[in-house]
Amino acid sequence: MSASAIRPLAALKYAVITLFALPWVVIPVWLVIVNSFKTAGEAGALSLALPGQWSILENYTAVFVTGGYLTGLRNSLLVAVPTIAATLLLGAMAAWAYARSRKRSFQFFFYLTSLSVLLPPAIIPTIYVLSTLHLDGSLAGYALMMVGTRMGLIVFLITGFVRGIPEELEEAAAIDGASRVRIFRSIMLPLLRPTLFVGGVLLVIGVWNDFFFALLLLKTSANATLPLTLYSFASASTTSLNWNLVFAHVVMTSLPLVIVYLIAQKRVLAGLTEGGVKG
Structure with missing residues (x-):
């Protein structure tokens, strides 16, 4: 043509x-x-x-002064940053093990882990476990729950990519005396960078916008994330909803995601393209 x-x-x-x-x-x-x-x-x-x-000026000042924006931003960052880092690191390790193992037990656990993408988390047992660990209502407990519920997506995403990487690279490094930790850190992580970047963006969107689990697990306003502060701010009025303040809070809540998108746009598209070629 x-x-x-x-x-x-x-x-x-x-x-x-x-x-x-x-x-x-x-x-x-x-x-x-x-x-x-x-x-x-x-x-x-x-x-x-x-x-x-x-x-x-009046609307956005109200968001900062009475809308709890800074508290929500701090708590969202305290949850999102360690959650994303831990999920990507542990998910990459698990995906590498699943992709390279020939044992049926490993394949069973891979499908079991991937099944969590479709099945909803068990709320009652989660609350019971966090209460037993004295983490119920805390940011640490909420972050642990987010890591567990998001791990299946990352494992499913990365395992297929790892299977497309030649095993000869790892075998050559092992012959040269590299340990498993060194092979993972020096060979696998650089090769997985595009897929990890895509997974990281998906995690940012999911963790940052989560409302349902935050509402159930975070019980105090001091631990409220941005979706919870937005909800509290919108429902604070007993007469009518101040849409101007609600929209201003929505803009400020979405602003960090917009910044991440603008910074990561090219790398995400490159990761998706490379993942498609690998598949």
């Missing part, structure tokens, strides 16, 4: 994608942002028009 024929097809493809994105992405994002700049009365109309009276 000639280059002149490809250009109209590419233009048509981008036009279709743009038309599809407008009602599902652009309009909702614009609705949230523009209404976070309005007064309570204007924002209550939920229109797409620009504010008649701008209230940017």
